[in-house]
Amino acid sequence: xxxxxxxxxxxxxxxxxxxxxxxxxxxxxxxxxxxxxxxxxxxxxxxxxxxxxxxxxxxxxxxxxxxxxxxxxxxxxxxxxxxxxxxxxxxxxxxxxxxxxxxxxxxxxxxxxxxxxxxxxxxxxxxxxxxxxxxxxxxxxxxxxxxxxxxxxxxxxxxxxxxxxxxxxxxxxxxxxxxxxxxxxxxxxxxxxxxxxxxxxxxxxxxxxxxxxxxxxxxxx
Numbered sequence: 001x002x003x004x005x006x007x008x009x010x011x012x013x014x015x016x017x018x019x020x021x022x023x024x025x026x027x028x029x030x031x032x033x034x035x036x037x038x039x040x041x042x043x044x045x046x047x048x049x050x051x052x053x054x055x056x057x058x059x060x061x062x063x064x065x066x067x068x069x070x071x072x073x074x075x076x077x078x079x080x081x082x083x084x085x086x087x088x089x090x091x092x093x094x095x096x097x098x099x100x101x102x103x104x105x106x107x108x109x110x111x112x113x114x115x116x117x118x119x120x121x122x123x124x125x126x127x128x129x130x131x132x133x134x135x136x137x138x139x140x141x142x143x144x145x146x147x148x149x150x151x152x153x154x155x156x157x158x159x160x161x162x163x164x165x166x167x168x169x170x171x172x173x174x175x176x177x178x179x180x181x182x183x184x185x186x187x188x189x190x191x192x193x194x195x196x197x198x199x200x201x202x203x204x205x206x207x208x209x210x211x212x213x214x215x216x217x218x219x220x221x
Contacts, residue, residue, distance in 0.1 A: 035063055039218035045069035051086070062087040065107075084109050098125040113146030127161070134160040167192035171201070188212070 035051040051063015065084040069077045090103040101122045108115035120138030127133045136158045143150040155176040162169040173186040188201025199214035 035061060037218060039216065041067070041216065042069065044071065044074075049086075059090045059092075060088070082111065098123070100124075108145075113144045114142065115145060116140060116142045130163060130165060132162045132164055134158075134162070136160070186212075190214075 033053045033055075035049060035053065037049045039047050039049075041047050045067070046069070047065060047067045049063065049065045051061055054060040054062070063086060065086055067082060067084075071077055084107050086105070086107040088103065088105045090101060092099060092101045094100050101124075102120070103122075104117075104119045106115065106117045118138055118140040120136060122134060122136040124132060124134040137155070138157075139153055139155050141150060141153045156173065157176075158171065158173045160169050160171050169190045171186070171188050171190055172184065175185045184206055186201050186203050187205055188199060191198045195218050197214065197216040197218075199212075201212045201214075203210050203212050
């Protein structure tokens with residue numbers, strides 16, 4: 001019964017995204033309001049994020065995210081979260097040398113009832129003509145609407161030093177939860193090549209070091 005209700009909720013959410021919040025005649029100006037972002041998230045795994053940007057005071061957007069993956073033989077694997085509903089509110093302020101931004105985001109998996117709410121702030125400034133720095137702090141809370149429970153909130157702080165010319169970044173991340181400070185949880189390097197993102201990092205470098213490699217490709221139009 002819950003899965004049937006969840007499926008109808010997901011279908012309704014996708015329909016709202018496709019219809020849009022305002023019954024207007026399509027024009028070239030409306031193209032900027034449409035979000036259509038397919039991406040490859042792994043071997044034979046893909047994700048499509050669709051939605052609308054809303055003309056509010058904050059930069060507001062909402063929509064649905066669909067994912068699908070297949071095995072080496074081409075057989076479709078049942079996804080854990082085939083459809084997720086999401087929303088985002090963000091705002092930026094400041095000048096070119098120093099900028100600040102705030103963001104609130106949320107998502108909901110209509111199939112399992114799992115959802116999350118997150119809030120974050122970021123401060124970016126120019127260190128030298130060739131280096132930019134960013135400090136990002138965020139808090140996240142995960143809940144399940146069907147089971148009526150929530151996990152403990154977690155706080156993450158990330159520091160990033162980036163070369164705009166080469167699009168190379170050094171990244172360090174630490175976490176704080178109700179169980180205490182976990183210290184330096186990750187340190188690594190990231191490289192952007194157009195729509196291609198490469199990353200290499202060491203997780204838990206002070207306790208149980210392990211290597212992490214990332215490869216993402218996204219396409220937006």
